[in-house]
Amino acid sequence: MVVALIIACEVGFWVLLALGLGARYLLKWRRTSVVLLLCEPVLELVLFAVTAYDLRNGAEPGWEHGLAALYIGYTVAYGHYTIRWLDGHAAHRLAGGPPPRKPPRHGLPRAAHEGRMWLRTVVGGAVSSALLLAAVWYVGDEGDASALEATQGAVLKVVGIHGLIALTYLVWPKKAPAGSAPKGRGELGEQPRRCD
Template identity: 80%
Template sequence: MVVALIIACEVGFWVLLALGLGARYLLKWRRTSVVLLLCEPVLELVLFAVTAYDLKNGAEPGWEHGLAALYIGYTVAYGHYTIRWLDGHAAHRLGGGPPPARPPRHGMPRARHEGRLWLRTVLGAAVACALLQGAVRYVGGDGDTSSLRSFQWTALRAAGIHGLIALTYLIWPKRAPAGTPTAEAGSVPKGRGEPRDQSRRCD
């Protein structure tokens, strides 16, 4: 049941996102889009509640509960980033707005960009580990919590591997081709505006 709900939450996320952006830029229903996008965090709350209820009813802690914690951690860390990125492209292609600024590709601006992404991964791992630790304490010493512990290490390893990859951009920064101007991280070419900053999964 938990696995099916994870899949449903992922499908629901993209459906609500498509409906929200479509309502905003195609139908010009801004308030409706806000309502649709505000429904996004409800999916994670439902997943969390069902997972806790499953454990409360005596379900043996398994990999599906660990996967649910990782999924919630990922959406907490990368949900806002995903919404903002897609909103910028939707505003350009559907709303006639300026092209969204691309992330830097070379030098220290690229290293800082990768570092910020890594911090999101650290946040996601921290959320997942906290949820898993709560599940371990909830189950107590009577149940087998080895699968929950293993997913904690999975979250930490993912953050560590991502950190090493991000570090390579700092130690060995990628050089821009000759004659290519470099831009600071987050800069926008002249004449182009930045996409509107949206709160996590909401207007």
């Protein structure tokens, strides 16, 4: 049941996002688009509630409960970033807005961008770990929480590996080709833009 709900939440995320951006840029219904996009966090709340209910009703803690915590953590860390990124592309393609900025490709600006992305992964890992820890406490000594604890270990490994990858951009920065002008700072799609 939890796996099916995770899939439904992922599908719901993209459907709400498509409807929200379509309402904003094709139909010019800005308030409707805001309402649709604000429904995105409700999906995670539903997933959290159903996962807690499943554990409370005596379900054996398994990988699917860990996956639910990972999904919620990822969405908290990267959901808004993804929406802004796609909003920038939709504004460009559907409303004649400026093209979204691409991430820096060279030097310290690229290292800073990768560092910011790693911090998002840290936030997602912290949220996932907190949910997994709460689930382990919730199950207590009555159930086998080894799958949840293994997922906590996997979260720490992912955060560590991503941190090492981000660090390589600082230690061994990629040099810009000779004669190229430095580009402006900024993450993908992060130019100033009203979203209401």
